[in-house]
Amino acid sequence: MTDSAASATKPMVVAERVVKSFGSHTVLRDISLTVNRGEVVCVIGPSGSGKSTFLRCINHLEKLDGGRIVVDDSLIGYRQRGDKIYELKPKEAAEQRKDIGMVFQRFNLFPHLTVLENIIEAPTQVKRQSKDAATARAMELLARVGLAEKAKAYPASLSGGQQQRVAIARALAMDPKLMLFDEPTSALDPELVGEVLDVMKQLAKDGMTMIVVTHEMGFAREVADSLIFMDGGVVVESGDPREVLSNPQHDRTKAFLSKVL
Amino acid sequence: MSTTRSARHEVPGAADQPEPIKAIPLRHPIRNIFAVIIILVVAAFIWDAATNRPTYDWPAVGKYLFDQRVSAAALVTIELTVLAMVGAILLGTLIAVMRLSPNPVLKGVAWVYLWIFRGTPVYVQLVFWGLLATIYKTITVGVPFTEPWATWTTQDAISVFWLAVIGLALNEAAYMAEIVRAGILSVDPGQTEASTALGMSWAQSMIRIILPQSMRVIIPPTGNEVISMLKTTSLVTAVPLSTELYTRTRDISAETFNPIPLLIVASIWYLFFTSILMTGQFFLERRFARGTRFVDVGPGTPTDVPTAPVASSTPAAHPNKGDGS
Numbered sequence: 001m002t003d004s005a006a007s008a009t010k011p012m013v014v015a016e017r018v019v020k021s022f023g024s025h026t027v028l029r030d031i032s033l034t035v036n037r038g039e040v041v042c043v044i045g046p047s048g049s050g051k052s053t054f055l056r057c058i059n060h061l062e063k064l065d066g067g068r069i070v071v072d073d074s075l076i077g078y079r080q081r082g083d084k085i086y087e088l089k090p091k092e093a094a095e096q097r098k099d100i101g102m103v104f105q106r107f108n109l110f111p112h113l114t115v116l117e118n119i120i121e122a123p124t125q126v127k128r129q130s131k132d133a134a135t136a137r138a139m140e141l142l143a144r145v146g147l148a149e150k151a152k153a154y155p156a157s158l159s160g161g162q163q164q165r166v167a168i169a170r171a172l173a174m175d176p177k178l179m180l181f182d183e184p185t186s187a188l189d190p191e192l193v194g195e196v197l198d199v200m201k202q203l204a205k206d207g208m209t210m211i212v213v214t215h216e217m218g219f220a221r222e223v224a225d226s227l228i229f230m231d232g233g234v235v236v237e238s239g240d241p242r243e244v245l246s247n248p249q250h251d252r253t254k255a256f257l258s259k260v261l
Numbered sequence: 262m263s264t265t266r267s268a269r270h271e272v273p274g275a276a277d278q279p280e281p282i283k284a285i286p287l288r289h290p291i292r293n294i295f296a297v298i299i300i301l302v303v304a305a306f307i308w309d310a311a312t313n314r315p316t317y318d319w320p321a322v323g324k325y326l327f328d329q330r331v332s333a334a335a336l337v338t339i340e341l342t343v344l345a346m347v348g349a350i351l352l353g354t355l356i357a358v359m360r361l362s363p364n365p366v367l368k369g370v371a372w373v374y375l376w377i378f379r380g381t382p383v384y385v386q387l388v389f390w391g392l393l394a395t396i397y398k399t400i401t402v403g404v405p406f407t408e409p410w411a412t413w414t415t416q417d418a419i420s421v422f423w424l425a426v427i428g429l430a431l432n433e434a435a436y437m438a439e440i441v442r443a444g445i446l447s448v449d450p451g452q453t454e455a456s457t458a459l460g461m462s463w464a465q466s467m468i469r470i471i472l473p474q475s476m477r478v479i480i481p482p483t484g485n486e487v488i489s490m491l492k493t494t495s496l497v498t499a500v501p502l503s504t505e506l507y508t509r510t511r512d513i514s515a516e517t518f519n520p521i522p523l524l525i526v527a528s529i530w531y532l533f534f535t536s537i538l539m540t541g542q543f544f545l546e547r548r549f550a551r552g553t554r555f556v557d558v559g560p561g562t563p564t565d566v567p568t569a570p571v572a573s574s575t576p577a578a579h580p581n582k583g584d585g586s
Binding site for chain 2: 059061090091094095097098099100101102104106108109110111112121122125126154167170171174
């Protein structure tokens with residue numbers, strides 16, 4: 001269950017009563033969630049349910065309208081002094097983001113840079129690592145995702161699965177404490193999904209804390225420590241993935257699962 | 262599945278490829294007739310121009326084409342073009358970035374700049390720059406209400422040539438700003454998201470990620486602007502700068518009372534420069550097409566060639582390496 005991974009340490013992510021609207025449209029109504037260190041949480045739900053928006057709130061790509069998100073003891077996007085909350089400067093927000101890796105549905109690799117340059121870009125520019133050190137680390141990560149021989153290739157020459165593995169390596173190069181995956185396999189041809197999931201499984205095994213928005217129920221069942229079903233901007237149901245998937249309690253969960261399973 | 266079908270392909274050897282189609286190509290009789298007519302008309306025009314029109318005065322064209330005054334003026338024209346465009350590209354990029362920045366003050370300044378410099382004719386602007394020394398007689402550097410550090414008379418500080426460069430550059434910057442802005446907006450927003458998520462600042466992601474990718478969209482219209490600028494330099498007579506190509510050839514013809522050959526001389530020089538610029542644009546476009554095709558673009562990126570995944574097809578062997586323009 002959720003508690004199994006909760007060692008004595010504090011949780012990695014705590015979201016409390018998160019609210020987010022775009023104009024008059026409220027996407028997240030009241031989301032609370034705790035992710036412990038080393039835990040893998042999968043988020044499922046119909047499109048438009050706010051899964052991706054919630055993920056983007058965690059690294060402050062979207063500003064919250066209500067509630068708070070704390071990652072590794074720091075309040076995301078704000079600083080609290082006494083009972084006043086101050087907005088962070090862009091620089092401070094960037095500082096928080098570099099510890100949170102993110103993998104996108106559409107990969108978002110930098111097409112004008114080679115695979116290697118994609119990976120060393122942020123470590124050299126943001127963390128001011130030397131090019132040699134960053135390159136050595138990048139090659140190590142590329143080997144880990146099985147793409148060492150593609151270092152000098154441009155993203156356009158890679159398959160979708162390969163691009164997504166590079167995107168994972170690029171995020172890992174910043175040595176993040178937390179990895180966010182926003183439907184990482186949804187844009188892939190079916191036969192390429194496996195290679196990306198394998199990399200993610202290995203990552204989970206290595207103890208990375210991960211929040212994964214996905215439609216891959218098999219992955220959720222096998223890897224996740226906890227599963228969250230979101231619909232209409234609220235968490236409808238959560239718990240052990242095998243439990244939720246095989247014995248859903250809410251009608252909405254049942255309806256959704258009957259369509260995707 | 263159907264065994265009868267597969268039986269027909271019993272010997273699928275590598276050498277046994279399907280036979281290519283040997284069809285008689287479609288004929289284009291109308292096309293050919295038009296081509297012949299056009300060739301005849303052009304030939305008639307050239308023959309007529311060469312033999313029948315003394316006002317063209319071809320010997321004079323030959324005489325003045327490499328006249329030292331004309332080639333010196335051509336050099337001034339190219340200097341004006343290059344300096345004004347460099348200034349315009351730098352300033353235009355700055356204004357475009359300002360317009361897209363989250364800062365409302367910068368946005369407003371950029372908008373007003375565009376409004377003024379795009380909203381008035383370049384000729385009028387050049388006349389204004391020519392009057393700079395009349396309006397502002399001295400240039401003073403220092404802190405207001407204190408003893409100035411240095412003072413120059415405007416006339417001595419800025420030559421007519423530099424006034425022309427400034428006038429052309431500031432006007433062109435307004436147009437370049439819109440081109441650069443279009444280029445920036447053409448880049449997938451996912452790129453900004455990815456760089457932001459990696460902890461890059463707005464400036465870092467703009468300079469390292471967005472602007473390089475926007476180049477593919479920026480370069481073709483910029484090439485257009487350079488060529489346009491080459492010809493706009495003929496307006497600097499408004500400043501008045503009289504050493505560039507058009508004004509100089511016109512001044513010569515004022516002495517010889519023979520304007521037509523000198524117009525032809527100026528046109529030949531403009532065409533010559535335009536041809537060079539178009540060639541340069543071709544290579545620039547190829548350079549910034551990096552990463553958009555499966556095959557490497559070649560000499561521009563020497564380090565990438567050896568290990569590129571499809572490096573076996575060398576750039577030279579690649580048939581459509583020049584699909585840039």
